[in-house]
Amino acid sequence: MTSSAAPDPAVLSPRLPSPLQELDDDRFARRGLRLLLKRDDLIHPELTGNKWRKLAPNLRAAAGRTVVTFGGAWSNHLRATAAAGRLLGLRTVGVVRGHELADRPLNPSLARCAADGMRLHYVDRSTYRRKAEPETLAAVLRDLGVEDPYVVPEGGSNVPAVRGCRALGEELGDHADVVALACGTGGTLAGLAAGLPPGRRALGVPVLKGGFLAADVQALQERAFGSRRGTWWLDERFHFGGYARVTPELDAFAEDFTARHGVPVERLYVAKMLYALVALAEEGAFARGTTIAAVVTGSPFPERS
Numbered sequence: 392m393t394s395s396a397a398p399d400p401a402v403l404s405p406r407l408p409s410p411l412q413e414l415d416d417d418r419f420a421r422r423g424l425r426l427l428l429k430r431d432d433l434i435h436p437e438l439t440g441n442k443w444r445k446l447a448p449n450l451r452a453a454a455g456r457t458v459v460t461f462g463g464a465w466s467n468h469l470r471a472t473a474a475a476g477r478l479l480g481l482r483t484v485g486v487v488r489g490h491e492l493a494d495r496p497l498n499p500s501l502a503r504c505a506a507d508g509m510r511l512h513y514v515d516r517s518t519y520r521r522k523a524e525p526e527t528l529a530a531v532l533r534d535l536g537v538e539d540p541y542v543v544p545e546g547g548s549n550v551p552a553v554r555g556c557r558a559l560g561e562e563l564g565d566h567a568d569v570v571a572l573a574c575g576t577g578g579t580l581a582g583l584a585a586g587l588p589p590g591r592r593a594l595g596v597p598v599l600k601g602g603f604l605a606a607d608v609q610a611l612q613e614r615a616f617g618s619r620r621g622t623w624w625l626d627e628r629f630h631f632g633g634y635a636r637v638t639p640e641l642d643a644f645a646e647d648f649t650a651r652h653g654v655p656v657e658r659l660y661v662a663k664m665l666y667a668l669v670a671l672a673e674e675g676a677f678a679r680g681t682t683i684a685a686v687v688t689g690s691p692f693p694e695r696s
């Protein structure tokens with residue numbers, strides 16, 4: 392496919408800026424706090440949330456080349472990339488963690504990727520861990536045999552993605568004092584914080600255990616903008632045991648949030664961030680009069696039970 396044949400993602404009519412809704416929630420109101428939801432989950436039905444903000448600049452940069460990217464068996468990022476490929480007529484390849492999966496029936500997430508035309512390529516876990524090392528990446532690409540691929544890292548967090556997420560901060564502008572979002576690789580936080588006006592703060596809630604994220608976010612900002620940007624901090628207490636761990640308590644919290652506000656709550660990221668905000672409000676972490684915006688960075692994948 393030539394670059395002139397690659398349509399711009401704007402043809403997919405994203406809903407931008409995404410809606411900002413005020414919620415009536417007594418857990419915040421009784422402490423003099425306002426809670427807003429930044430509904431990035433409504434940007435596009437298939438490229439929801441931060442997926443749109445991170446993928447759109449990469450799809451432009453790919454300019455019709457085959458997009459090769461990485462993810463686990465339930466990766467939201469792989470599904471979004473596959474959907475983008477179908478919608479825009481781009482070839483996509485997903486490098487999937489876990490060689491053993493090659494011999495098993497596809498789970499619903501990978502089945503969706505395959506149905507959207509993504510070619511799936513499985514690698515063992517040790518290769519997957521080393522995929523950012525140039526020799527390992529070169530070997531994986533050689534195995535794929537794709538000519539002139541456009542490589543997007545796991546989670547989609549590269550320089551174009553981080554720059555793309557700046558628009559999230561710009562859209563929020565002075566509507567909120569504190570903006571909260573869940574973090575995986577930290578790319579969305581890195582961009583968001585850079586786009587906020589002076590005096591506004593971003594709170595990241597990591598969903599992985601490990602304590603490495605602050606350094607990663609700073610490194611992403613240095614690569615994308617040349618230096619650390621904006622005011623941001625992390626609260627590392629709300630990972631619920633680590634990536635993809637969902638406890639009955641978290642599940643009940645998310646169900647209750649949906650019952651109160653009619654908003655579907657994605658469990659692996661969004662639920663942990665909303666839980667953190669309620670806990671922080673209870674602790675008195677925010678001064679009375681603070682307006683908090685919670686970013687809904689994705690929607691639930693119904694087939695994941």
Ligand SMILES: Cc1ncc(COP(=O)(O)O)c(C=O)c1O
Binds near residue numbers: 467468574575577
């Ligand atoms: C729904 C959702 N929210 C938040 C994130 C975290 O984004 P990031 O990896 O940029 O920190 C992800 C992962 O991309 C996600 O799928």
